[in-house]
Amino acid sequence: MAISVKICGLTEAAGLAAAVEAGARYVGFVFFPKSPRHVTPEAAAELAAQVPLGVAKVGLFVDPDDAALEAVLARVPLDLIQLHGAETPARVAEVKARSGLPVMKAVGIADPQDLDQLWDYGLVADMLLIDAKPPKDAPLPGGNGLAFDWRLLAGRQILKPWLLAGGLTPENVAEAIRLTRAPGIDVSSGVESAPGIKDPQRIRNFIARATAPIL
Numbered sequence: 001m002a003i004s005v006k007i008c009g010l011t012e013a014a015g016l017a018a019a020v021e022a023g024a025r026y027v028g029f030v031f032f033p034k035s036p037r038h039v040t041p042e043a044a045a046e047l048a049a050q051v052p053l054g055v056a057k058v059g060l061f062v063d064p065d066d067a068a069l070e071a072v073l074a075r076v077p078l079d080l081i082q083l084h085g086a087e088t089p090a091r092v093a094e095v096k097a098r099s100g101l102p103v104m105k106a107v108g109i110a111d112p113q114d115l116d117q118l119w120d121y122g123l124v125a126d127m128l129l130i131d132a133k134p135p136k137d138a139p140l141p142g143g144n145g146l147a148f149d150w151r152l153l154a155g156r157q158i159l160k161p162w163l164l165a166g167g168l169t170p171e172n173v174a175e176a177i178r179l180t181r182a183p184g185i186d187v188s189s190g191v192e193s194a195p196g197i198k199d200p201q202r203i204r205n206f207i208a209r210a211t212a213p214i215l
């Protein structure tokens with residue numbers, strides 16, 4: 001099975017080019033002002049113009065209201081919306097209907113009972129992003145470089161296509177895929193040289209390790 005890779009939080013052309021050339025299937029732009037990876041709609045539009053056909057442009061939002069979504073959608077030709085806040089299933093359905101775009105909902109996992117949300121969101125979202133649940137004092141709702149216990153996902157059937165996220169790095173991604181059998185993976189801080197600055201060589205290493213045959 002070919003693993004799909006998403007490189008998230010791209011802010012610069014060099015990181016974007018490294019991701020595309022190494023075979024990323026998704027590239028992510030963060031529209032959340034508190035993130036060090038935040039990009040303006042104008043900057044994202046410039047980056048989006050460099051993304052070839054076949055690579056999906058993902059816009060990451062945290063509890064956006066309709067005006068915030070429309071301000072981005074009017075300027076940036078996104079292919080997929082990622083909701084990474086406390087959006088309810090009803091709000092996921094509403095964003096999907098209003099935008100006309102597929103929606104990927106992030107679900108935070110820390111304990112076995114968190115897995116129940118995968119069913120609820122799987123009924124309305126087009127894709128799921130299974131991430132570590134951020135601790136209460138975490139600076140961000142995602143992008144903190146924190147992993148969860150991947151064994152919680154072992155043998156689990158997930159209703160929709162999904163990506164594994166949270167604390168992935170070139171060093172641990174092969175083990176994460178081996179344990180979870182994730183069909184796709186998503187990374188942000190694990191391929192950076194500093195918050196918000198992607199390291200092209202770490203991106204290349206990450207994609208090479210993620211897509212290498214599982215032994």
Ligand SMILES: O=C(O)c1ccccc1N[C@@H]1O[C@H](COP(=O)(O)O)[C@@H](O)[C@H]1O
Nearest residue numbers: 008035142143144145166167187188189
């Ligand atoms: O990356 C961010 O700054 C961010 C901000 C707010 C919500 C989500 C964010 N990132 C997403 O979280 C995953 C996991 O990040 P990491 O690899 O653990 O750093 C990332 O892939 C983004 O989808």
